[in-house]
Every structure is written in structure tokens, then in C-alpha cells.
Amino acid sequence: MIRSEKGPINDMIQVSRELNPNISVDCVVFGLRRNSLKVILVERSFEVLDGEGEKVSDYKLPGSLVYNDELLDQAAQRVMRELTGLVNIRLERYDILDSLERVHKHLDKIWLESTSGLEINRVVSVAFFGLVNLESDNKYVIDKSARWMDLEETKHLPFDHSEIIQRALLAVQESIRTGDLIFRVLPEKFTIAQLQRAAEVICGVKLDSRNFRKKLKKINFILPLEEKQIKVAHKPARLFGFDQKKYMESKRKKNLF
Amino acid sequence: MIRSEKGPINDMIQVSRELNPNISVDCVVFGLRRNSLKVILVERSFEVLDGEGEKVSDYKLPGSLVYNDELLDQAAQRVMRELTGLVNIRLERYDILDSLERVHKHLDKIWLESTSGLEINRVVSVAFFGLVNLESDNKYVIDKSARWMDLEETKHLPFDHSEIIQRALLAVQESIRTGDLIFRVLPEKFTIAQLQRAAEVICGVKLDSRNFRKKLKKINFILPLEEKQIKVAHKPARLFGFDQKKYMESKRKKNLF
DNA sequence: AATTCTTTGCGTAATATATACGCTAAGTGA
DNA sequence: TCACTTAGCGTATATATTACGCAAAGAATT
Structure with missing residues (x-):
């Protein structure tokens, strides 16, 4: 059905841990440059083996199903580590996505099923946001399959990821006003x-x-x-x-x- | 193992719908009286059949596992309808509970498994709050198995329900300051x-x-x-x-x- | 009909907070 | 030494906040 070329999620399945087919996390990590805001996306590159062997290569938010013995915060940290190479990014939950049509595109569904090895019927996703300073000493160098993307380039992402990013931006701006978030990028x-x-x-x-x-x-x-x-x-x-x-x-x- | 006397959740399982064993909702509905705040709890009354046949009768928050074809908001409405008799209460999500020790008490686990008919390993719960005016024309008459309880009486509830209520109160107070919540009780x-x-x-x-x-x-x-x-x-x-x-x-x- | 009681609803004065903007100070680099 | 840039203080004005005095309006009581 599907062949993953360098499917990042395949690499992270460890023996003896079980992914829960119903709960996932998605991370929206913003990167602050001198005059612009970036967001980190990861490559999704695979070939559909039925029919004409369609090749798909696009970008999506770093995200994953959650292991049964794993807290949501831990899952979010693991996702960032495994899919982007970044560790210890402070992440905060800001949303839950429960629409039944989240995985409505055929491609999205077969990609998810093949990378997880599970039959996927319903995924409720918990969304996290984070914010780092790309001009700081810590350069936030990321894996080749990940990219700091302009916000304008995130209008047409798979799943409901474009919408998730929009809502994350509002949440970050709100946290800047009332919280300590801004001190993390200084x-x-x-x-x-x-x-x-x-x-x-x-x-x-x-x-x-x-x-x-x-x-x-x-x-x-x-x-x-x-x-x-x-x-x-x-x-x-x-x-x-x-x-x-x-x-x-x-x-x-x-x-x- | 367990015999439910008037286990409310048993009654609501319908044929051809599947409960998801990993996702639940819990509802904290506050009732405003002239000089006090109440919260609605439902009775949990059952008899443990192994050992000495211990009888348990206590109160918990209205909550339930979510059906696979059901949105979280719908699940919350259903819970209120089926466990308290109240319909069309405006409810808002304010928290997600994902601790691995949420169902750490033996009694809580066997109650959950017997009422759902499922093996329960991990339950992530989405918490909702609501607010109604108990002095209004609409009397908010509730089912016999439900009760408007003083906040002081909710210190030692099953699961993590006491904690959920504390956090709900903070969320309600915050919404009163910034939102339209207060107009719903007027x-x-x-x-x-x-x-x-x-x-x-x-x-x-x-x-x-x-x-x-x-x-x-x-x-x-x-x-x-x-x-x-x-x-x-x-x-x-x-x-x-x-x-x-x-x-x-x-x-x-x-x-x- | 006059009096009393309670809550409404306006006003005022003192204090604190916010906004717009002028101007000097302190460094580096030419 | 001079030019340039950003730091950092001050001032004047408008807007909000807080504390509290007091009259007005109805119903109930006498």
C-alpha cells in the first residue's frame, strides 16, 4: 500500500512499547528571527504503491501518536527530539483537536496507518506550542528532514495543520502578554x-x-x-x-x- | 467481579456504538445560589463481588468514555443528559488530564471496567466546566442519582475529581473576568x-x-x-x-x- | 398622608496608570 | 573632535481607578 522513503515515525517505534491509536500530539514551535517568525515543519515523503505509484513529498507539523505509558508532555518532547533533533524545548498545551474529519484526506490516512502500523479510526490530538530564538547562541540546528518555514508558506498543509498553526500563534501572542514566554527567547x-x-x-x-x-x-x-x-x-x-x-x-x- | 446496582453508565451503552477505551470527558457544572456555589455530582453505587462483597456508595463527577463517532462536546452533553437529566448546558473545555495514575485506586479501576465492559489501560480525560443559575425560573431539577453538592463536600472524591473541580473553579473565575460566562447565569x-x-x-x-x-x-x-x-x-x-x-x-x- | 427603609444611581475628589513626545547622555567609528 | 545612534530621563496631558458622599424612588409601615 505504501512505502515510506525515510518515514521519520518508522524509526521511532521501539520494541515493547505500544502506540495508542487514538491519542496524538502535534507541536507548533515558532522560531524568532530579527524581523520574522518561523515555524518548524518536517518532511513527509512517501510513495503510494497501489495504482500509479504516486509520489508524495510535502511538509507537516512534527507530531506522533502517543505511547500508552507516556505522558502527553513526554510525547511532545519525544516528537521534537526524534523528528527535528531539538531537545528541551519548552512546550505548552493550548488546544485539543477532536473533529471526526481530521484525517479525511485519503493520503493522510494511509500515511498514518503505514507509519504507525496500526489501523486508524479516530485520533484526538493535543496541540502544543513553543517559542525559541533563532538569533541566539544556541543555533537550534535541526535535522535535514525538518525546516524552519515562513508562516506564509504554511497555508496548505496536510491534516488540519494550517489551522493548528493559526491558533498556536494566537496562543503565543496571548502568552507573551500575560506570561513568561518572552523570557525564553531572550x-x-x-x-x-x-x-x-x-x-x-x-x-x-x-x-x-x-x-x-x-x-x-x-x-x-x-x-x-x-x-x-x-x-x-x-x-x-x-x-x-x-x-x-x-x-x-x-x-x-x-x-x- | 462487580455488580452495579444502578450503574448509570450501563444504561447508556447503545447497540452498534463503540466506546473508545482511551478517551473520556468529565463535566464540572457549577450551580449559583444566592450566597454559595454548588457543583453537580452523581452517585456511584456498586458492590464488589470478590472477597467480602464490599459495598461502595459515593459521589463522583459526571463523566464517561467517548464514543468513537462522537465529538468531545457531544460526549459532554450526553454525559449531562444521561447522568443528571440536564440538557443544553453550555460547557467549555478547560483542561486535559493525562496522568498515568489517574485510575490508581483499585476500586476505581474495576468500577470503570465493569461499567464500560472494556479493559482499561490508559484514559486521557478532557475536562469541561459549566455554570447555571439555580435561583432562576429554570429550576435545573436533576435526576435522583445526581446531587448539587457544596464545594466543601468535594474534597475527597474518587479518581482525580477533587483536583479537577479546583481547577475548574479557577477557570470559571477567569472566564467571568474576561468572557460572557456571567451572562449565562443572568x-x-x-x-x-x-x-x-x-x-x-x-x-x-x-x-x-x-x-x-x-x-x-x-x-x-x-x-x-x-x-x-x-x-x-x-x-x-x-x-x-x-x-x-x-x-x-x-x-x-x-x-x- | 407622613415617615421609614432600602437600594438605585449620580457626583466629586484623590490617586494611579497610560500615551505622546522633547531632550540629554554615552558610547563607537570616521 | 565630530557625527551618529541608541539609551534613558523628564514632562504634560488624557484616561482609569478607588473611596465615599448623598439625593431620589418606590414599597411598606405607622
Whole structure:
């Protein structure tokens, strides 16, 4: 029926572990560049052996069925490791996809069945998002079969993956506003301008640097350090740090009505 | 092994539909009373037939495995209909429970297996919350095997249901702040005081009525009507309405940084 | 009919937060 | 030394938030 050329999922089936045919995870990992947002996709390249031997080669989100003895978070980490080579990306659940027509395209169904070795009838997928900085020291070099893709190139993906990405972007933007997500794409010591640029690119807005600075000064989990930038062709900026503990405390307070 | 006395889940298995042994839903439906919040639980009453024939009778959240041809939202509605008699409760997903130890108590496992007729190894559960007004005209009369329970009585439930309820309460409070949830527990035409009391009970706070009124006046999807209360032993209050369309529009705008 | 009671609903003043934008300071590189 | 760029402070204005005083409107009571 199908022959997988370098089917990534085939490689990850280990003896004595059972994939659950009903539960999967999909990961939407955004990569921040200076002026754009990328998303990581993996190649799906296979040949349909019935009929005319149609060759298919396209890209999809990294995802997989979940092992029966595996937590969803673990499955998401495994997917990233096995399909892209990235480890320890912080991932968060933001959605559950349960439509009965998720695997409605014939090609998608036979691909899934052949790579898993299971009969697939119903797959409920848990969606995760993540965010990394592609300009940082950690270069996030990924496997050959994976690619950092422009968001514009993700309009026509297999399954419901285009839709998943759209919703992930909204979830990331929301987390930037209210959470600590933005500090994950900053170096440990960062300048206010770096923080601002990251927020601007991810949320697609332009902010006034003077007011932005003012606002940050009264956030108590962003602490000014004694260090400054060096060797920059302008006034060197002060470096700041993110205080995890104080962040956790300030999270508790909620403004009700 | 087990004999179910009036096992509610037994009654709902229909011919020709298959329950999926890996996916379940659990529903946390809060009921608003004048001064307290209740939550709906269903009776679990059965007799273990091995050993000493231990009798068990306790309460749990309404929940069920999901049919293979059923959406999660449909499953949640079915659960409420079949286990409590309530229909058309608005329910929202707020969590996924995937721990491997969810069904760690022996009693819970044999109960689940006997009522479903399936071997249970791994159940990932999707949690829903809902909110209804128990003081409204619609009395929300529920089946005999279900009960509106005080939150304080839900500390030691089977499975991980106590924890699920705690998290549901936080999700409801958050939705009250930002969403339209509160309008579902109000009559179509309501006074500002009614809205305030609902918010106070659900969120557990006390608010200044004069400032509360001021705040609501500039929310453009809460429209003042020409009607007033009658036959109340005090100055009659103006009635207000909720404008779904305007609410949807105002939802789009987000304040970024 | 006058009085009392309760809740509505407007107003005001003090304080805090947000926004727009001017201007100087501090480095590197020419 | 000068030009250039970004950092970082200040100020003025508008908008929100909070605390609280008080009159108005109906029903119930006297």
C-alpha cells in the first residue's frame, strides 16, 4: 500500500512499547528571527504503491501518536527530539483537536496507518506550542528532514495543520502578554530593546521605546543588573535579568472586575 | 467481579456504538445560589463481588468514555443528559488530564471496567466546566442519582475529581473576568445589582456597587433598556441586556504590552 | 398622608496608570 | 573632535481607578 522513503515515525517505534491509536500530539514551535517568525515543519515523503505509484513529498507539523505509558508532555518532547533533533524545548498545551474529519484526506490516512502500523479510526490530538530564538547562541540546528518555514508558506498543509498553526500563534501572542514566554527567547541577560523587539515581532506591533521602558521598570520580576553592553556603536544599554521566583509570586494576584 | 446496582453508565451503552477505551470527558457544572456555589455530582453505587462483597456508595463527577463517532462536546452533553437529566448546558473545555495514575485506586479501576465492559489501560480525560443559575425560573431539577453538592463536600472524591473541580473553579473565575460566562447565569434582562452579586459569589469578592455601576456603563455590549423593575420594596432598578454581537466585536481587540 | 427603609444611581475628589513626545547622555567609528 | 545612534530621563496631558458622599424612588409601615 505504501512505502515510506525515510518515514521519520518508522524509526521511532521501539520494541515493547505500544502506540495508542487514538491519542496524538502535534507541536507548533515558532522560531524568532530579527524581523520574522518561523515555524518548524518536517518532511513527509512517501510513495503510494497501489495504482500509479504516486509520489508524495510535502511538509507537516512534527507530531506522533502517543505511547500508552507516556505522558502527553513526554510525547511532545519525544516528537521534537526524534523528528527535528531539538531537545528541551519548552512546550505548552493550548488546544485539543477532536473533529471526526481530521484525517479525511485519503493520503493522510494511509500515511498514518503505514507509519504507525496500526489501523486508524479516530485520533484526538493535543496541540502544543513553543517559542525559541533563532538569533541566539544556541543555533537550534535541526535535522535535514525538518525546516524552519515562513508562516506564509504554511497555508496548505496536510491534516488540519494550517489551522493548528493559526491558533498556536494566537496562543503565543496571548502568552507573551500575560506570561513568561518572552523570557525564553531572550538571553539570560538582556536589554530592554531586545525585549521590545521580540514583543514587536511576535505580536506584530510597533511600540514606543520610552514608554515601554517606563512600563518595564515597574515590573518587579525584571531586575536591573550592574552590567552594561560593550562594543556597541552607541550608548551601551543596561542589562536586565528575569527573576523566576518573583514572577511566580506576582502571578497569583488577579484583578477581578 | 462487580455488580452495579444502578450503574448509570450501563444504561447508556447503545447497540452498534463503540466506546473508545482511551478517551473520556468529565463535566464540572457549577450551580449559583444566592450566597454559595454548588457543583453537580452523581452517585456511584456498586458492590464488589470478590472477597467480602464490599459495598461502595459515593459521589463522583459526571463523566464517561467517548464514543468513537462522537465529538468531545457531544460526549459532554450526553454525559449531562444521561447522568443528571440536564440538557443544553453550555460547557467549555478547560483542561486535559493525562496522568498515568489517574485510575490508581483499585476500586476505581474495576468500577470503570465493569461499567464500560472494556479493559482499561490508559484514559486521557478532557475536562469541561459549566455554570447555571439555580435561583432562576429554570429550576435545573436533576435526576435522583445526581446531587448539587457544596464545594466543601468535594474534597475527597474518587479518581482525580477533587483536583479537577479546583481547577475548574479557577477557570470559571477567569472566564467571568474576561468572557460572557456571567451572562449565562443572568436572566435575559437583568439589573446591575444582579450582575454584581453573581460576580461576587463566583469570584468570592466584595465590590463597591457605585464603582461597579460606573465600570459597567462603559462596557458597550451591556445595553440599558427602557424597562424598570416593579413591585420591589426600594427604588426600582433599570434593566440591562447583553448584546452578543457587540460582545463578539469587542473580543477581538487585545491590549498588547 | 407622613415617615421609614432600602437600594438605585449620580457626583466629586484623590490617586494611579497610560500615551505622546522633547531632550540629554554615552558610547563607537570616521 | 565630530557625527551618529541608541539609551534613558523628564514632562504634560488624557484616561482609569478607588473611596465615599448623598439625593431620589418606590414599597411598606405607622
